[in-house]
Amino acid sequence: MNIALLGFGTIGSGVYELINLNKGKFSGNFTDMESRKASPVITKVLERDTTKDLGDTVGKIVTHPSEILEDESIGLVIALMGGMDFEYEMIKECLKAGKHVVTANKAVISEYFEELLTLAEENGVVLRYEASVGGGIPIIGSLKEEMKINRVTEIKGILNGTTNFILSKMTEEGADFGETLALAQSIGFAEADPTADVEGYDVSRKLSILSSMAYESIIRDEDVYKRGITDVRAADIEMIGSMGYVVKYLGHSILEHKNVYTTVEPVLFKEASIMSNVNSEFNIISITGDIIGELQFYGKGAGKDATANAVVGDVLYILNIVKEQNYPKPLRLNRKLNKIGTDIFKGKYYLRANLDDKEMLDTVLTAVETVAARKTVIVNDNQVYVVTSVIAANDFNTMAEKLKETVPELFYARIYE
């Protein structure tokens, strides 16, 4: 079976190296298959940027989709262009053309999850998307396995390499968000427009894919409460550290009865905890099932080789099952569940506000007191730090968002219990 690759970016070239250039043990697996069928190889690469250096190792570059869609010899398409509309159209057309699809595109999968799965089933092909969540961490496959026996009721994790790099670096250096973002951008760990990462859209998409699978109901990106990390300052890192905590960017969803609760927000973990010690581009994902209890999966959430590894794992999976036409049971995504925000989350809250004057201090303390008992208050130069008693996330978030209208320089985060 021939393979087409859409997009020859970082991950695309990594996949090409594994499949066509025999890096890793991949070729060994194929040698074993040769006796049964022709050895699979990437025969066409769709890359619209013809100015890009593609090396002399790349086979046939094509620039028009029809050269892939209408090529009967291509049975599997690896979609790694990124972006939204064009990749979505291509995946759809490939499935319709009876071609298996492997993608790493979390935006497309989270947005069109049910439609694409249905399309794959209708056309008797397989859609795989292991690399769309957690980079090289084998979470999609593992979640499916555990779901054969378990009812999964909770998913949480550090799901974005860029923001985890930024927060780890800020913690290590005691640095501010702005300068650390600039550093991350300069070394290619953050994009020129970092919004999707630092405002939580990327985490939210990954959380929506995992939660939809686990709870068997479409949890849309829009259903997820999101708060970014752009307000974290060196002063927060210092105070949080002195309290024995570390700030992490957490995606978290819980299924209780027929209700799904989801959140993407900065959360403080005890220094001595597993979450606090997941650093740099590493990710961790925790799933909880009624039989297995909690399982956690840790690995590289980004990077060429690790992500290519996940993509090629999907390719091998498809090549292996194609022969028998023994396709896995399709995911069920039609359970009726209520998506009701962050009601279930609660904890102590940390808040830092920059003060213009004495009056502003009163404003902050009064606002906090309307929702929670203050446990600790530290006033230091022109800043106030508050730690509250345990309260509902909803209540604190609402109060803090309102407070921001009059006290703009503010950061707050729940302390994980």
Add this chain to the structure above:
Amino acid sequence: MNIALLGFGTIGSGVYELINLNKGKFSGNFTDMESRKASPVITKVLERDTTKDLGDTVGKIVTHPSEILEDESIGLVIALMGGMDFEYEMIKECLKAGKHVVTANKAVISEYFEELLTLAEENGVVLRYEASVGGGIPIIGSLKEEMKINRVTEIKGILNGTTNFILSKMTEEGADFGETLALAQSIGFAEADPTADVEGYDVSRKLSILSSMAYESIIRDEDVYKRGITDVRAADIEMIGSMGYVVKYLGHSILEHKNVYTTVEPVLFKEASIMSNVNSEFNIISITGDIIGELQFYGKGAGKDATANAVVGDVLYILNIVKEQNYPKPLRLNRKLNKIGTDIFKGKYYLRANLDDKEMLDTVLTAVETVAARKTVIVNDNQVYVVTSVIAANDFNTMAEKLKETVPELFYARIYE
């Protein structure tokens, strides 16, 4: 396909509940299969202890192996008796009789790994053993998956729930080994004879299974350097804690060129690390591949439900592939590798010795100085604590074992870097 269960102990009853009593989502999977074949069920249970309360839910109890071996309706046998000789014989006979086998028995698998895999292949059946390592952690399957693409070069982890419970409890309470072992025994977390757990045989067997698979060469239990945790005292916990470390019981193997290095020993990890925060009966297993980098898997290393989950996962796997007779590529275990002890491991060492007199202090310090520079020495009542510069594990271990002949009250551990 009918299933027989060997042994109705803790895990056995957990498996019975999942398969026959429809606990969890397992029955849902079976409903889906019913259209294609008869729904699988445990029809016979071999349990030689007839005084045991088996409940009125258990189907047919049999006491003689032939009732299972000669029953043509039984296609799959779940071997959960524990122990060595009888379970080994039963697994062998079942494979020879053309029955698939699922087991959790790490002793049998690590001792007869190659023989049993060969026997399965020769008889056209499948042998699965996910629950033999890491309880509910899906490590065997994940390792096999990653090996399709990666050369795995390192495995390390906290692989024993009993000793991790004991060390976690000692750390939490500042308690001694003896009293904590007694506590663990009283609540069923340690066996009456705890030797296999606290002297490292259990970890060594699990490490030998994972290492044999990963390095494609039989690593025998006997090839693994082992040192127990029985010498840890409350005084060590206190000193190690004040230094910012936590003691953990680590199994670790590395493949470098054609050499395999293995060790099972107490190791000190920084308080702020992932390993230090794996507590109680939880286990963690790290594997490193040349493409994927490091992956870590965390979950319950023991317990009825989690282990039964892993066993039933194997059962589902076999039921799924049996129809197509599309058996996975057999493991290769015949690479020629040198098993050369602990030569590759190095680090600073912590040592505590109880002193009878001033002369003994000189003995200890002189002995340490023969192999390493002393970095820190604390003498406190009748104890000395030493932290060394970085040295080879072999050198320190040899020195310390010799020192124990004259200074019997001694504990030492490498500081993980």
